[in-house]
Amino acid sequence: MSDHFFDDTFEAFLFDMDGTILNSIAAAERVWGAWFRKIGLDPEVYLPTIHGRKVSETIASLSLSHIDPEAEASAITKAEIAEVEGVVPIPGASLFLNSLPPHKWAVVTSAPLALARTRLEAAGLPTPAILVTAEDVQKGKPAPDCFNLAAERLAVNPVRCLAFEDAEAGIAAAVSAGCTVMVVTETRKHGFDGSHNQIANYQHVRPEILRGGLGLTRI
CATH class of the missing domain: 3.40.50.1000 (HAD superfamily/HAD-like)
Structure with a gap:
């Protein structure tokens, strides 16, 4: 029926x-988790913010004065392209x-x-x-x-x-x-x-x- x-x-x-x-959650969270740890943020807190938005806009929303959102977005995207497991x-x-x-x-x-x-x-x-x-x-x-x-x-x-x-x-x-x-x-x-x-x-x-x-x- x-x-x-x-x-x-x-x-x-x-x-x-x-x-x-x-x-792609597993692959994305491996890449983003490593990036959050690199800049001193807790992945468990910030990983829920990454889904459904442009990478540069997600980074910009963190309001980190020492971070260039476009440059970091480019690096994260390259890492995500390489991470398809x-x-x-x-x-x-x-x-x-x-x-x-x-x-x-x-x-x-x-x-x-x-x-x-x-x-x-x-x-x-x-x-x-x-x-x-x-x-x-x-x-x-x-x-x-x-x-x-x-x-x-x-x-x-x-x-x-x-x-x-x-x-x-x-x-x-x-x-x-x-x-x-x-x-x-x-x-x-x-x-x-x-x-x-x-x-x-x-x-x-x-x-x-x-x-x-x-x-x-x-x-």
Whole structure:
């Protein structure tokens, strides 16, 4: 027996990357943990702040006068590109993404382009035709710019998009852009208590290709 998540259909699906279609937590926290220790900050306190935002904006938010956010972001990104052990797909994500028409979905990530491509490849996931990354927008999540740009590149209205997200900054960005949000909880330590629909992963959902667009069905 299957049932629909929504009565409405969508013109496109927009996916965050880390924590939403792939799990890179182990790799990211190894790199960031080493960086926090190097600058004298407790990783246990600050690691929760790294998810869902541009690297330079995360560093800038620490307000460390002796740190150049752009220079440090470049070094961290290089370290993350080299650290792919443990980068794996969210269960069911590969089949789900490969079931979608190429012109009907995009990845919208706070990661730089080189890191995004590296992690998608490491996780064995398809690279989308539309990939919006940190370099493409001046203001990262929670600003809506990245989702607006992805919708523009797909030639659709963001209000007619379903955005898959896991982090608070990304959820806020998608809502601000006018997207409907589906929260993916696979990597969330404390689940999700908000009002948005949610799935643990993609093992029990499938996309429906409809005349009016895309639907989402439980299986």
